[in-house]
Amino acid sequence: xxxxxxxxxxxxxxxxxxxxxxxxxxxxxxxxxxxxxxxxxxxxxxxxxxxxxxxxxxxxxxxxxxxxxxxxxxxxxxxxxxxxxxxxxxxxxxxxxxxxxxxxxxxxxxxxxxxxxxxxxxxxxxxxxxxxxxxxxxxxxxxxxxxxxxxxxxxxxxxxxxxxxxxxxxxxxxxxxxxxxxxxxxxxxxxxxxxxxxxxxxxxxxxxxxxxxxxxxxxxxxxxxxxxxxxxxxxxxxxxxxxxxxxxxxxxxxxxxxxxxxxxxxxxxxxxxxxxxxxxxxxxxxxxxxxxxxxxxxxxxxxxxxxxxxxxxxxxxxxxxxxxxxxxxxxxxxxxxxxxxxxxxxxxxxxxxxxxxxxxxxxxxxxxx
Numbered sequence: 203x204x205x206x207x208x209x210x211x212x213x214x215x216x217x218x219x220x221x222x223x224x225x226x227x228x229x230x231x232x233x234x235x236x237x238x239x240x241x242x243x244x245x246x247x248x249x250x251x252x253x254x255x256x257x258x259x260x261x262x263x264x265x266x267x268x269x270x271x272x273x274x275x276x277x278x279x280x281x282x283x284x285x286x287x288x289x290x291x292x293x294x295x296x297x298x299x300x301x302x303x304x305x306x307x308x309x310x311x312x313x314x315x316x317x318x319x320x321x322x323x324x325x326x327x328x329x330x331x332x333x334x335x336x337x338x339x340x341x342x343x344x345x346x347x348x349x350x351x352x353x354x355x356x357x358x359x360x361x362x363x364x365x366x367x368x369x370x371x372x373x374x375x376x377x378x379x380x381x382x383x384x385x386x387x388x389x390x391x392x393x394x395x396x397x398x399x400x401x402x403x404x405x406x407x408x409x410x411x412x413x414x415x416x417x418x419x420x421x422x423x424x425x426x427x428x429x430x431x432x433x434x435x436x437x438x439x440x441x442x443x444x445x446x447x448x449x450x451x452x453x454x455x456x457x458x459x460x461x462x463x464x465x466x467x468x469x470x471x472x473x474x475x476x477x478x479x480x481x482x483x484x485x486x487x488x489x490x491x492x493x494x495x496x497x498x499x500x501x502x503x504x505x506x507x508x509x510x511x512x513x514x515x516x517x518x519x520x521x522x523x524x525x526x527x528x529x530x531x532x533x534x535x536x537x538x539x540x541x542x543x544x545x546x547x548x549x550x551x552x553x554x555x556x557x558x559x560x561x562x563x564x565x566x567x568x569x570x571x
Contacts, residue, residue, distance in 0.1 A: 203568055206285055206313070207234040208275060208304055209293035210264070211370065215252025216454035218259075219374040223557030225256035230561055232257035233285055235275060241268030244398040244427055245451060252455065264300075271331055274300045282311045289564050290315045293370070296342065296356075297327050297335035305342055314567045316344035318370060320480040322351035322501060324358055335359070344567050346560070348481055349502045364570075366563050369481060372556035373547055378490035380544065381462040389418035390530045393464040393493075395452060395484045399427035402477050404470030404498060404517065406436055411470075411522040413440040417530065420445050424452040424460060457484075461491045465536060466529050471500040472516050479503050485511070486551045489543030494529045494536045496522065510546040511539060 205224075212218055213236050225232045238261050240247045249261060262281070266273045275281075282290075290308035294301045296317045305315045317338065327335060339361040346366050347353045353365055392412060396403045405423060412421055423433070423446065430448065437446045452460045461467065467488040471479040479501030486506060488495050495511035497503040504513050512529070514521035529536045 203229055203289060203564060204231045204285065204287045205233070205289045205291060205564055206282070206287035206308075207232065207291040207293060208278070208300070209234060209291075210237055210240045210273075211293055212236050213240055213247050213249045214454045215250030216374065216377065216457065217371050218250075218253035219377070220371050220553045220556055220560075221257050221259075222253050222255050223553045224561055227557070227561045230564065233260060233287070234258070235260045235262050235278070235281060237262065237264040237267065237275075239267070242397075243268075244425075250454065270298065272299045274303050278304060279307050282307055282313070286311055287313050289313060289567055291318075291560075291564075292316065293318050295319050295321060296338040296345070296361075297331045299331075299334060301338055301342075302334040305338060309341075314343040316346060316563065316567065317342055318346045318348070319352050319356065320348045320370070321355055322349055322478060322480055323476065324355050325476070339363075343570075344563060346563060349505070351502065352480075364566070366559065368559045368563070369551065369556055371483065372551045372553040373486050373490045374553050375490050375544075375548060378458050378461070378487050378547075380492035380540070384463075384465070389420060391463055391465045392419060392421045392526065393424070393461065393467045393488075394421070394470070395424040395457070395460065395467065395488075396469075397425055397451065399423075399425045399429040399433060401429060402472055402474050403429075404472045405429065405433055407470040407472070407498075407517055407519055407522065408468050409433065409436050409440060409442070409446070411519045411526060412445075413442050415523065415526060415530065419530065420447065422447050422449055422460075422464070424449045426451050457487060458491065461488045461493055464488065464491075464493045466494045466496060466526060468522065468526070469495070469497045469503060470522065471498050471503060473500045482506055486547050489540075490547045490551075492537075492540035492544045494539035495543055496525045496529070498522075506551075507543075508546055510542040
Protein backbone atom coordinates (compact mmCIF):
# COMPACT_ATOMS: atom_id res chain seq x y z
CA UNK A 203 0.00 0.00 0.00
CA UNK A 204 1.16 3.51 -0.82
CA UNK A 205 0.97 5.88 2.13
CA UNK A 206 1.48 9.63 2.02
CA UNK A 207 1.99 11.36 5.37
CA UNK A 208 1.78 15.13 5.82
CA UNK A 209 3.60 16.19 8.97
CA UNK A 210 5.20 19.39 10.15
CA UNK A 211 6.16 17.50 13.35
CA UNK A 212 8.48 15.22 11.36
CA UNK A 213 10.85 18.13 10.83
CA UNK A 214 12.33 16.91 14.12
CA UNK A 215 15.06 14.36 13.55
CA UNK A 216 14.25 12.03 16.45
CA UNK A 217 10.62 11.80 15.32
CA UNK A 218 11.75 10.47 11.94
CA UNK A 219 12.68 7.14 13.52
CA UNK A 220 8.93 6.43 13.54
CA UNK A 221 8.90 6.88 9.75
CA UNK A 222 11.79 4.44 9.36
CA UNK A 223 9.93 1.95 11.57
CA UNK A 224 6.76 2.27 9.46
CA UNK A 225 8.79 1.85 6.26
CA UNK A 226 10.27 -1.43 7.54
CA UNK A 227 6.88 -3.05 7.04
CA UNK A 228 7.10 -4.85 3.70
CA UNK A 229 3.60 -3.88 2.61
CA UNK A 230 4.10 -0.12 3.16
CA UNK A 231 5.53 2.27 0.56
CA UNK A 232 5.86 5.49 2.57
CA UNK A 233 6.32 9.06 1.40
CA UNK A 234 6.35 11.90 3.92
CA UNK A 235 5.99 15.59 3.09
CA UNK A 236 7.39 18.15 5.54
CA UNK A 237 8.01 21.90 5.27
CA UNK A 238 11.60 23.19 5.20
CA UNK A 239 10.97 25.04 8.47
CA UNK A 240 8.17 25.71 10.95
CA UNK A 241 7.96 29.08 12.68
CA UNK A 242 6.92 27.93 16.13
CA UNK A 243 6.10 30.53 18.82
CA UNK A 244 9.13 29.23 20.76
CA UNK A 245 11.40 29.85 17.75
CA UNK A 246 12.03 28.48 14.25
CA UNK A 247 12.18 24.69 13.86
CA UNK A 248 14.28 23.85 10.78
CA UNK A 249 14.25 20.46 9.08
CA UNK A 250 16.67 17.93 10.55
CA UNK A 251 17.52 15.17 8.07
CA UNK A 252 18.51 12.68 10.74
CA UNK A 253 16.68 9.40 10.02
CA UNK A 254 15.64 9.02 6.38
CA UNK A 255 16.22 5.38 5.45
CA UNK A 256 13.56 3.30 3.72
CA UNK A 257 11.08 6.05 2.80
CA UNK A 258 10.90 9.22 0.70
CA UNK A 259 11.15 12.54 2.53
CA UNK A 260 9.83 15.38 0.36
CA UNK A 261 10.20 19.02 1.35
CA UNK A 262 7.46 21.41 0.22
CA UNK A 263 6.85 25.01 1.27
CA UNK A 264 3.73 25.86 3.23
CA UNK A 265 1.51 28.91 3.18
CA UNK A 266 0.88 30.88 6.40
CA UNK A 267 3.85 29.27 8.10
CA UNK A 268 3.55 29.44 11.89
CA UNK A 269 -0.24 29.85 11.77
CA UNK A 270 -1.42 26.63 13.36
CA UNK A 271 -5.04 26.81 12.19
CA UNK A 272 -4.58 28.17 8.67
CA UNK A 273 -1.31 26.82 7.24
CA UNK A 274 -1.46 24.38 4.30
CA UNK A 275 0.66 22.73 1.60
CA UNK A 276 -0.06 24.53 -1.72
CA UNK A 277 1.65 21.84 -3.85
CA UNK A 278 -0.33 18.96 -2.39
CA UNK A 279 -2.71 18.61 -5.35
CA UNK A 280 0.21 18.02 -7.71
CA UNK A 281 1.89 15.62 -5.27
CA UNK A 282 -1.28 13.55 -4.95
CA UNK A 283 -1.67 13.34 -8.73
CA UNK A 284 1.90 12.10 -9.09
CA UNK A 285 2.01 9.72 -6.11
CA UNK A 286 -1.56 8.28 -6.23
CA UNK A 287 -1.48 7.08 -2.59
CA UNK A 288 -3.91 4.60 -1.09
CA UNK A 289 -3.83 6.32 2.31
CA UNK A 290 -3.17 9.94 3.22
CA UNK A 291 -2.11 10.26 6.85
CA UNK A 292 -2.78 13.88 7.86
CA UNK A 293 -0.72 14.40 11.00
CA UNK A 294 -2.87 17.31 12.10
CA UNK A 295 -5.96 18.30 14.11
CA UNK A 296 -9.36 17.98 12.40
CA UNK A 297 -10.29 21.65 12.84
CA UNK A 298 -7.30 22.96 10.85
CA UNK A 299 -7.38 24.16 7.25
CA UNK A 300 -4.49 21.83 6.33
CA UNK A 301 -6.57 18.79 7.34
CA UNK A 302 -9.70 19.90 5.49
CA UNK A 303 -7.85 20.70 2.25
CA UNK A 304 -5.80 17.51 2.32
CA UNK A 305 -8.88 15.39 2.98
CA UNK A 306 -10.79 16.93 0.05
CA UNK A 307 -7.87 16.68 -2.35
CA UNK A 308 -7.04 13.12 -1.32
CA UNK A 309 -10.60 11.94 -1.88
CA UNK A 310 -10.42 13.21 -5.47
CA UNK A 311 -7.66 10.68 -6.21
CA UNK A 312 -9.46 7.88 -4.38
CA UNK A 313 -7.29 7.84 -1.26
CA UNK A 314 -8.50 7.05 2.26
CA UNK A 315 -7.71 9.70 4.88
CA UNK A 316 -7.06 9.93 8.61
CA UNK A 317 -6.36 12.71 11.11
CA UNK A 318 -4.31 12.83 14.31
CA UNK A 319 -5.35 14.70 17.47
CA UNK A 320 -4.01 15.44 20.94
CA UNK A 321 -7.02 17.55 21.93
CA UNK A 322 -7.97 16.36 25.43
CA UNK A 323 -10.27 19.27 26.32
CA UNK A 324 -13.53 20.00 24.55
CA UNK A 325 -13.25 23.33 22.77
CA UNK A 326 -15.45 25.34 20.44
CA UNK A 327 -14.00 27.23 17.50
CA UNK A 328 -15.29 30.24 15.57
CA UNK A 329 -16.27 30.11 11.91
CA UNK A 330 -14.78 28.89 9.60
CA UNK A 331 -12.92 26.43 11.84
CA UNK A 332 -16.16 25.14 13.35
CA UNK A 333 -17.37 24.29 9.84
CA UNK A 334 -14.02 22.73 8.91
CA UNK A 335 -14.18 20.53 12.02
CA UNK A 336 -17.77 19.48 11.31
CA UNK A 337 -17.01 18.53 7.70
CA UNK A 338 -13.82 16.63 8.59
CA UNK A 339 -15.55 14.64 11.34
CA UNK A 340 -18.40 13.75 8.97
CA UNK A 341 -16.21 12.77 6.03
CA UNK A 342 -12.78 11.48 7.06
CA UNK A 343 -12.21 7.72 7.12
CA UNK A 344 -10.28 7.27 10.38
CA UNK A 345 -8.98 9.09 13.45
CA UNK A 346 -5.90 8.49 15.59
CA UNK A 347 -5.67 10.20 18.97
CA UNK A 348 -2.78 10.39 21.39
CA UNK A 349 -4.74 9.64 24.57
CA UNK A 350 -8.09 8.32 25.76
CA UNK A 351 -9.27 11.78 26.83
CA UNK A 352 -8.91 12.95 23.22
CA UNK A 353 -10.94 9.94 22.04
CA UNK A 354 -13.70 10.93 24.47
CA UNK A 355 -13.63 14.54 23.22
CA UNK A 356 -14.10 13.57 19.57
CA UNK A 357 -16.89 11.13 20.38
CA UNK A 358 -18.64 13.90 22.33
CA UNK A 359 -18.21 16.22 19.34
CA UNK A 360 -19.96 13.77 17.05
CA UNK A 361 -17.24 11.73 15.34
CA UNK A 362 -18.65 8.27 14.63
CA UNK A 363 -15.90 6.75 12.52
CA UNK A 364 -13.21 4.30 13.62
CA UNK A 365 -10.79 5.66 16.20
CA UNK A 366 -7.49 4.34 17.59
CA UNK A 367 -5.53 5.54 20.62
CA UNK A 368 -1.84 5.60 19.59
CA UNK A 369 0.83 8.08 20.71
CA UNK A 370 1.95 10.36 17.89
CA UNK A 371 5.55 9.28 18.43
CA UNK A 372 7.35 6.71 20.51
CA UNK A 373 10.98 6.58 21.57
CA UNK A 374 13.91 4.96 19.78
CA UNK A 375 15.31 2.96 22.66
CA UNK A 376 18.66 2.58 20.88
CA UNK A 377 19.14 6.38 20.97
CA UNK A 378 17.47 7.13 24.30
CA UNK A 379 19.34 4.69 26.50
CA UNK A 380 21.09 4.77 29.86
CA UNK A 381 24.66 6.12 29.92
CA UNK A 382 27.54 3.73 30.42
CA UNK A 383 27.97 5.27 33.86
CA UNK A 384 26.97 8.36 35.81
CA UNK A 385 29.48 10.49 37.69
CA UNK A 386 28.64 9.82 41.32
CA UNK A 387 30.77 12.70 42.61
CA UNK A 388 28.96 15.55 40.91
CA UNK A 389 26.03 15.89 43.29
CA UNK A 390 22.34 15.34 42.56
CA UNK A 391 21.28 16.62 39.12
CA UNK A 392 17.63 17.54 38.57
CA UNK A 393 16.25 18.39 35.14
CA UNK A 394 13.30 20.13 33.53
CA UNK A 395 13.13 19.80 29.75
CA UNK A 396 10.35 21.69 27.95
CA UNK A 397 10.59 23.33 24.56
CA UNK A 398 8.61 26.34 25.81
CA UNK A 399 8.89 28.08 29.17
CA UNK A 400 5.24 28.95 29.73
CA UNK A 401 3.05 29.03 32.87
CA UNK A 402 1.40 25.66 32.19
CA UNK A 403 4.73 23.82 32.46
CA UNK A 404 4.99 24.72 36.16
CA UNK A 405 8.73 25.40 36.26
CA UNK A 406 8.09 27.96 39.02
CA UNK A 407 6.67 25.14 41.16
CA UNK A 408 9.87 23.17 40.64
CA UNK A 409 12.06 26.14 41.59
CA UNK A 410 10.19 26.62 44.86
CA UNK A 411 10.32 22.89 45.61
CA UNK A 412 14.09 22.63 45.20
CA UNK A 413 14.87 25.85 47.08
CA UNK A 414 15.10 24.15 50.48
CA UNK A 415 16.62 20.84 49.42
CA UNK A 416 19.66 19.91 51.51
CA UNK A 417 23.03 18.77 50.23
CA UNK A 418 24.74 19.25 46.90
CA UNK A 419 22.38 19.55 43.93
CA UNK A 420 21.94 21.40 40.64
CA UNK A 421 18.88 22.14 38.52
CA UNK A 422 19.07 22.26 34.71
CA UNK A 423 16.18 23.97 32.90
CA UNK A 424 15.86 23.49 29.14
CA UNK A 425 13.60 25.64 26.99
CA UNK A 426 12.88 29.19 25.92
CA UNK A 427 9.77 31.29 26.18
CA UNK A 428 8.01 34.24 27.77
CA UNK A 429 8.42 32.90 31.32
CA UNK A 430 12.21 32.76 31.28
CA UNK A 431 12.86 36.28 32.71
CA UNK A 432 10.41 35.75 35.58
CA UNK A 433 11.84 32.29 36.30
CA UNK A 434 15.36 33.71 36.40
CA UNK A 435 14.17 36.40 38.81
CA UNK A 436 12.47 33.76 40.97
CA UNK A 437 15.69 31.75 41.18
CA UNK A 438 17.51 34.88 42.38
CA UNK A 439 14.79 35.69 44.93
CA UNK A 440 14.94 32.14 46.30
CA UNK A 441 18.70 32.40 46.70
CA UNK A 442 19.46 29.46 44.40
CA UNK A 443 20.69 31.29 41.30
CA UNK A 444 24.13 29.69 41.58
CA UNK A 445 22.57 26.21 41.53
CA UNK A 446 20.22 26.72 38.56
CA UNK A 447 21.32 26.61 34.94
CA UNK A 448 19.06 27.82 32.12
CA UNK A 449 20.16 25.89 29.04
CA UNK A 450 17.89 27.33 26.35
CA UNK A 451 16.45 25.16 23.59
CA UNK A 452 17.86 21.63 23.50
CA UNK A 453 17.58 20.06 20.04
CA UNK A 454 16.31 16.54 19.45
CA UNK A 455 19.86 15.42 18.63
CA UNK A 456 21.12 16.87 21.93
CA UNK A 457 18.28 15.57 24.09
CA UNK A 458 19.57 12.01 24.78
CA UNK A 459 22.83 13.35 26.18
CA UNK A 460 21.01 16.06 28.09
CA UNK A 461 18.77 13.53 29.81
CA UNK A 462 21.53 11.02 30.48
CA UNK A 463 23.29 13.49 32.80
CA UNK A 464 20.25 13.70 35.11
CA UNK A 465 19.41 11.83 38.29
CA UNK A 466 15.76 12.94 38.18
CA UNK A 467 13.51 14.64 35.64
CA UNK A 468 10.49 16.66 36.77
CA UNK A 469 7.44 17.59 34.67
CA UNK A 470 5.46 19.92 36.94
CA UNK A 471 2.63 20.74 34.51
CA UNK A 472 -0.41 22.65 35.77
CA UNK A 473 -3.87 22.40 34.26
CA UNK A 474 -5.36 25.65 32.92
CA UNK A 475 -8.92 26.32 31.72
CA UNK A 476 -7.80 25.81 28.10
CA UNK A 477 -5.00 23.26 28.56
CA UNK A 478 -3.93 20.12 30.37
CA UNK A 479 -0.95 17.89 29.72
CA UNK A 480 -1.55 15.81 26.59
CA UNK A 481 1.27 13.29 26.95
CA UNK A 482 4.60 14.56 28.24
CA UNK A 483 6.97 13.07 25.67
CA UNK A 484 10.04 14.04 27.70
CA UNK A 485 8.87 11.62 30.39
CA UNK A 486 9.22 8.56 28.15
CA UNK A 487 12.51 9.86 26.75
CA UNK A 488 13.90 10.21 30.29
CA UNK A 489 12.47 6.85 31.34
CA UNK A 490 14.21 5.22 28.37
CA UNK A 491 17.47 6.71 29.70
CA UNK A 492 16.78 5.15 33.13
CA UNK A 493 16.27 8.56 34.74
CA UNK A 494 13.84 8.66 37.68
CA UNK A 495 10.79 10.70 36.66
CA UNK A 496 8.47 12.79 38.83
CA UNK A 497 5.30 14.29 37.38
CA UNK A 498 2.32 16.36 38.41
CA UNK A 499 -1.10 14.74 38.09
CA UNK A 500 -2.09 16.92 35.12
CA UNK A 501 -3.82 15.29 32.18
CA UNK A 502 -2.05 12.24 30.79
CA UNK A 503 1.04 12.32 33.03
CA UNK A 504 -0.11 9.70 35.58
CA UNK A 505 -1.10 7.31 32.78
CA UNK A 506 2.25 7.71 31.01
CA UNK A 507 4.32 7.21 34.16
CA UNK A 508 2.17 4.43 35.62
CA UNK A 509 3.97 2.77 38.52
CA UNK A 510 7.41 3.54 37.06
CA UNK A 511 7.77 7.00 38.61
CA UNK A 512 6.39 9.35 41.24
CA UNK A 513 3.27 11.54 41.00
CA UNK A 514 2.41 14.65 43.02
CA UNK A 515 -0.69 16.88 43.10
CA UNK A 516 -0.45 19.87 40.76
CA UNK A 517 1.26 22.91 42.31
CA UNK A 518 1.99 21.04 45.56
CA UNK A 519 5.56 22.21 46.15
CA UNK A 520 5.88 20.32 49.44
CA UNK A 521 4.86 17.00 47.88
CA UNK A 522 7.28 17.52 44.98
CA UNK A 523 10.06 18.35 47.45
CA UNK A 524 9.38 15.12 49.35
CA UNK A 525 9.61 13.07 46.16
CA UNK A 526 12.87 14.77 45.20
CA UNK A 527 14.24 14.18 48.68
CA UNK A 528 13.29 10.48 48.49
CA UNK A 529 15.17 9.86 45.23
CA UNK A 530 18.03 12.15 46.26
CA UNK A 531 18.69 10.29 49.51
CA UNK A 532 18.31 6.74 48.17
CA UNK A 533 20.43 5.61 45.24
CA UNK A 534 18.70 2.22 45.28
CA UNK A 535 15.27 3.87 45.00
CA UNK A 536 16.53 6.07 42.19
CA UNK A 537 18.02 3.13 40.31
CA UNK A 538 14.87 1.03 40.73
CA UNK A 539 12.68 3.82 39.35
CA UNK A 540 15.06 4.25 36.42
CA UNK A 541 15.04 0.57 35.51
CA UNK A 542 11.26 0.32 35.91
CA UNK A 543 10.87 3.35 33.69
CA UNK A 544 12.92 1.86 30.86
CA UNK A 545 11.00 -1.40 31.09
CA UNK A 546 7.74 0.52 30.82
CA UNK A 547 8.99 2.30 27.71
CA UNK A 548 10.10 -0.98 26.13
CA UNK A 549 6.67 -2.46 26.86
CA UNK A 550 4.53 0.44 25.63
CA UNK A 551 6.30 3.40 24.02
CA UNK A 552 8.90 2.43 21.42
CA UNK A 553 8.78 3.74 17.87
CA UNK A 554 8.50 0.14 16.68
CA UNK A 555 5.30 -0.36 18.68
CA UNK A 556 3.82 2.93 17.49
CA UNK A 557 4.69 2.00 13.90
CA UNK A 558 3.10 -1.45 14.23
CA UNK A 559 -0.13 0.02 15.58
CA UNK A 560 -0.17 2.73 12.90
CA UNK A 561 0.37 0.32 10.00
CA UNK A 562 -2.39 -1.88 11.44
CA UNK A 563 -4.68 1.15 11.08
CA UNK A 564 -3.65 1.58 7.43
CA UNK A 565 -4.49 -2.07 6.72
CA UNK A 566 -7.83 -1.77 8.46
CA UNK A 567 -8.67 1.33 6.42
CA UNK A 568 -7.97 -0.42 3.12
CA UNK A 569 -9.86 -3.55 4.16
CA UNK A 570 -13.01 -1.51 4.92
CA UNK A 571 -15.54 -1.00 2.15
